[in-house]
Amino acid sequence: MNRHAYSVPTRTERVLVMKGMAMKRRLAAAAALGLSAAMALSACSSSSTSGSGSGSTSAGGSPVTLHFFGADYGTAGTSNSTQLYWQGIATAFHKQYPNITVDVQTIDWTDFPTKLHTMLQSKDYPDIIEGDAPQSYAQEGIAYKASDVLSQSTLSNLIPTFAKQGDYNGSEYGIPFTTSTRALYYNTKLFKAAGISGAPTTWAELKTDAGKIAALGNSTIGYGMPLGTEEAQAESYMWMLGDGGGYVNSGGAYTINSAANLNAFAFMNTLVKAGDTEANPGTVNRATLWSDFAAGTVGMVGGSPAVVPIIQAAGKLTTSDWATAPFPGQSAPVSDPLGVDDQIVALNVHNNQSSIADFLNFAYQDTYQAQFDKEYDLLPATTSAANAELSDPIFGPFVKAIPTSSAYPVNANWSDVGTKIKQTIGAAVDGTAPATVLGQIQSFALSDQ
Numbered sequence: 115m116n117r118h119a120y121s122v123p124t125r126t127e128r129v130l131v132m133k134g135m136a137m138k139r140r141l142a143a144a145a146a147l148g149l150s151a152a153m154a155l156s157a158c159s160s161s162s163t164s165g166s167g168s169g170s171t172s173a174g175g176s177p178v179t180l181h182f183f184g185a186d187y188g189t190a191g192t193s194n195s196t197q198l199y200w201q202g203i204a205t206a207f208h209k210q211y212p213n214i215t216v217d218v219q220t221i222d223w224t225d226f227p228t229k230l231h232t233m234l235q236s237k238d239y240p241d242i243i244e245g246d247a248p249q250s251y252a253q254e255g256i257a258y259k260a261s262d263v264l265s266q267s268t269l270s271n272l273i274p275t276f277a278k279q280g281d282y283n284g285s286e287y288g289i290p291f292t293t294s295t296r297a298l299y300y301n302t303k304l305f306k307a308a309g310i311s312g313a314p315t316t317w318a319e320l321k322t323d324a325g326k327i328a329a330l331g332n333s334t335i336g337y338g339m340p341l342g343t344e345e346a347q348a349e350s351y352m353w354m355l356g357d358g359g360g361y362v363n364s365g366g367a368y369t370i371n372s373a374a375n376l377n378a379f380a381f382m383n384t385l386v387k388a389g390d391t392e393a394n395p396g397t398v399n400r401a402t403l404w405s406d407f408a409a410g411t412v413g414m415v416g417g418s419p420a421v422v423p424i425i426q427a428a429g430k431l432t433t434s435d436w437a438t439a440p441f442p443g444q445s446a447p448v449s450d451p452l453g454v455d456d457q458i459v460a461l462n463v464h465n466n467q468s469s470i471a472d473f474l475n476f477a478y479q480d481t482y483q484a485q486f487d488k489e490y491d492l493l494p495a496t497t498s499a500a501n502a503e504l505s506d507p508i509f510g511p512f513v514k515a516i517p518t519s520s521a522y523p524v525n526a527n528w529s530d531v532g533t534k535i536k537q538t539i540g541a542a543v544d545g546t547a548p549a550t551v552l553g554q555i556q557s558f559a560l561s562d563q
Contacts, residue, residue: 178469179215183230184244185456186220187490194489196220200244207476214469239463241470248280248288248459249526258460260286263471268478271496276455279521288457289474290495292486294418295515296352296452297438301327301431304334304413313439317356317381320414320442324390327413336390338403338415339382341540345400347522347532350539351452352416353378355520356443361531362523368531368559371552379548381444386543396540407436416441419512420491438511453519455495531559 182204188194197220204216219240221229226245233240239256251257260280261269269277272290280288300313308326324336340349354360359374369375385391392398392406404421406412408428415421425431440447460470483499486492493513494500500516503509522528534555542551 175213177213177215178466179217180242180466180469180473181240181464182216182218182242182244183233183240184218184220184242185226186222187492190220190222196490199486199489203477203482204473207473210476211469211472214472216473239461241461241464241466242473243459243461244291245456246459247457247524247529249282249524250529251459251461252282252285252287253526256461256463257287258462258467258470260289262467263460263474264289264478265471265475268475271478271498273495273497273500273516275453275516275519276495276521279455279524280457280459281524282526288459290455291458292483292490293453293455293493293495293516294420295454295493295512295519296348296416296418296441297512297515298414298441299407299417299421299436299438300414301407301410301412301435302437303410303431303435304330308413313437314414314442315440315447316442317444321381321385321388321390324385324413325388328390333411335392335403335406335412336414337385338398338407338412339385339391339395339543340398340400340403340415341395341543342397342399342402343536343540345536346396346539347535348452348454349400349416350379350535351520351522352441352448353382355448355450355452356441360520362525366523366525368523368525368556370535370556370559371549375552376548377444379542379552382543383548394544396542396544410435419493419509422508423491440515450518450520451515453516453521455521525559527559527562530562531555534558 182200184196184200186196188196190197197218200216200218200220204218208215223245230243230246248257273293276290276293278286279290280286298313304327305311305313305323308323308330310323310326314320314323320337326336327334328336340346351361354375357374357378359369359372359378361368361370363369386395392403400415400417403412403415404417404424405428407415407417407421408425408430410430425436440449441451442448458474460467460474478496480494480496480499480502483494483496484502487494487499487503493509493516494503500513503513506513522532525531538555539551542548
């Protein structure tokens with residue numbers, strides 16, 4: 115979700131931080147396909163630059179200008195700005211397709227939703243959007259299906275787990291571009307000091323370990339629980355999954371105040387009341403806790419690969435001072451951890467289907483997937499690029515979790531519901547009864563459809 119990062123995101127994952135947009139639902143059926151099955155695909159699939167079945171724009175065609183609007187995962191005006199990434203692709207593409215110019219505009223994640231909303235309200239439609247979910251555009255009839263703008267080789271190279279999360283009424287409109295999964299980061303140095311031999315696998319073990327770490331003193335936090343407005347929907351979801359809960363059931367109906375979810379929040383409250391977390395978790399964002407973990411003052415925290423560069427930049431923890439493990443569940447590690455992806459949506463309002471297809475097939479080459487993920491510490495959206503990272507000591511475990519990961523809902527109103535969750539669910543650990551808070555969100559979700 116996605117970048118993706120913190121207070122004011124730096125060069126790390128923002129995976130769906132502010133958006134409540136590129137958030138999709140848990141897809142057990144898609145997970146059954148798995149990354150391993152997808153490995154049988156041709157490794158060169160993503161290197162295709164041919165157009166989709168609709169044809170492509172030749173070098174001798176009429177001049178076309180495509181307008182690309184995306185979120186900036188880095189810092190505007192610096193060397194890691196996503197503007198430079200996309201502009202580099204646009205320049206290379208123009209050399210091969212001299213009659214197609216791609217006008218690139220990116221904007222910081224914190225301003226992306228507002229700017230995009232303003233553009234759409236004034237009917238200043240881009241041809242390509244990166245960083246938003248497709249359902250509302252598909253509902254309005256202004257989005258191309260993925261198969262309209264991707265060649266078969268590019269389409270089949272998308273990681274199966276994420277490939278269907280841009281569905282609307284059974285057709286795929288959103289195209290995953292970058293992905294991420296979650297795990298438990300733990301400070302092995304603090305664990306040793308507290309006499310803990312290994313990562314917890316259950317909630318009970320996590321509570322015991324968090325208590326021992328908090329007892330070390332020096333303002334050490336046992337478990338960092340970020341339920342502030344930055345990404346409360348992600349932290350909540352990881353705990354819900356630990357008891358078999360979630361935001362929707364297998365049929366897509368909202369189940370926000372289900373018994374399993376309420377049980378998860380009841381347990382979370384035991385951690386808070388015992389002093390095993392930071393004070394007032396409902397007001398604390400992940401940016402703060404990820405930085406605190408990197409500083410060595412947090413024993414455990416849930417996170418994506420984006421935590422790694424924060425640890426490295428802080429320079430407080432050596433590679434032997436921290437590790438990752440599956441997130442603990444009520445009785446066993448979570449086997450279907452949170453997985454998120456940021457999507458590309460192609461709009462049909464300017465009738466530039468062939469030119470859009472040429473550009474997207476070009477942009478999905480492995481070299482560009484690898485460049486993006488290296489720059490922003492995210493995971494690929496294509497099978498061939500993901501396969502190349504399976505053996506990576508840091509990112510490999512996150513890649514291996516992709517096939518069974520659980521995503522956010524694909525409900526058309528999820529953007530609104532996700533925002534509501536971010537703004538209010540933290541109250542469920544800050545003094546208001548979980549049944550009240552989750553019940554109000556459930557009512558909102560049903561009334562907003």
